[in-house]
Amino acid sequence: MKATALDLSIVVPVFNEVENLRPLVHAVRQALVDIDAWELLLVDDGSTDGTRELARSLAQDEGPVRLISMARNFGQTAAMQAGFDAARGAVVVSMDGDLQNDPADIPRLLEKLGEGYDLVAGYRVDRQDTLITRKVPSWVANRIIAWLTGVSIRDNGCSLKAYRRELFDRVVLYSDMHRFIPAMAVATAGARVAEIPVRHHARRAGQSKYGLSRIWKVLSDLLAIKMISSFRNRPLVMFGLGAAIATGFAVVFFVLTLLSVPGGLREGMAYTFVFPSIVLVWVTLAVYLLLLGLIAEVVIRGDRLSRDVPLPVAREWS
């Protein structure tokens, strides 16, 4: 797949962007006049408006443009991963297909990457989106992601990012993980991450594909990303902590039991089954969590036994 090595691959997932496609290719071409060996990978994610047909003709007629068309609409994460899998460049840049990102920022991303980073994320200044449904949720989400994962990225929602290709030997996107690429890259590959400001334009044509409905999904994904970024190599610690908390509650109710039995410290309180039963419930939970933690260790062990897990990226100097 990576027969010829290139300098740069631009990966652009497109979904029903027929009007933006030609201007996009044009803008990329203009932005990259100084770079020799590059390719533009258009990943059509099951469009129904003729995007695929147009992209195919662009790919056949215009220099370094390639089309990967997904068998159906698999979502943005899968489309990006398909692009990353097919990319041949030493550096990969991802970008939105709606021209809200400006390809003219790509050279600056590359420059920053050249300073010794593995991932450079753009953050949108002067963002051209509605305040309530787009900017506020995004601001809150970015703060929570930073707090949970310890990877402080101002704008996770900005697709314009540059990566060293080695990252993709170590980071594989699944589910809706495209929102958390920097956090994943740090957790699983030890990536060095930098940020630079990028331009943001209002949508010229086509429809926005996002809405508020994704909040619940993001919350659930946040919990998953928290676990993976903090405990992916030692899940037993996480489940053990849970078990310890449950044991703590068991102890509390055990003490309450002692206090409430006849002849206890506070005589006269009715003896019931309630507190002892609750002790058992918490003990059960603690045991259960410990066992689950062991299962998680089995899963990881199986992974390490069945394949060569790449070591994190690391810089060397002498």
Add this chain to the structure above:
Amino acid sequence: MNEPPRKPDGGSRVAELALGQGPRSTTDPDVSVLVPVSERPDPLADLYLEVAGALRDSGRTCEFVFVAEPFNLDAVEALRPLAESDEPIRVLEAGHTVGESTLLKLGAARARGRVLLVLPAYHRVVPEVLPALVEVVEQGADLANCRRWPRHDSWLNRIQTRLLHSIVTGLSSGHVRDVGSGVRAMRPEVLRELPLYGDLFRFLPVLALRDGYSVVEIEGAQHPLDARLRIYGPGTYLRRAIDVLGLFFLSRFTYKPLRFFGLIGSALGFVGGVILLIMFIQRLGGQGLANRPLLLLAVLLFTLGVQAVALGLIGEIIVHFNAPSRRAYRVRDTAGEEAEEPGGVDGSSEKAETAFRTGV
């Protein structure tokens, strides 16, 4: 060649061994009719004569591949006279009981036809509709499902499957309305590439749709022999319901188990938490706790919620560590510089370049 012993779960392994077939030759039949012979088949010779007649009348050459479980060898033995009189019948006998999904995989690996026609070992639809079904695939669809319509059986037959069928139809966005007919024509690649195990064979059209194959449903009149009244034991209904639950979970949450378990867990935990909060406030108001069993219920609900979320996290760990070795998408085709045209045919042919396969 000495074959290694078959493993109990060795469906794909068996298929792999079997795939050592040569390149497709010009004598390959137009249609391979694939019949898994599992529980309680109709007389297979009758089925063969009926279907082979219909396919030949339409001018197509065909071969029949019967794949039988070892407990059903008597049923396929009835085909021996036909096979010996040079009818195009091939019989594969599994070494031990492998389940219908694996029977299909095994048959698909050995079949030589350009189109695969999968039939259950019962008369389901009138044979006249089968050439039309094959033609849908010949004209470009990846899979054609046959819906039994119009139906002649009693409402009692239909009502008992109504609920589960409507769920499956919903999961297929209305594309598949009769998943129970089991009569399907498809390109052989579909069956060879789809991960199929356990009872998932029932939902083949839905799984194909979710992997991005084009699925078409056409109508064919129900076979008179299919119209007899069927009453199953309660275990059968329970298994079907569990199958549909499994399909629902796998098709929505294979790559995001926490969204499912998290929803259940937070609902349980929320109810438990609210009760706990109310009781805590009442405790501050002076009401004792030790004699209120409701407290036990609240704690139980809360810990159940924690358990559900914890299981979801285990699911996420499994998905995370499996991610490097599989891809959650399927590529239809590629174009542009140095793109290998699949099979060297014209660009319009939609042969899937399947470097990767999806989860479900």
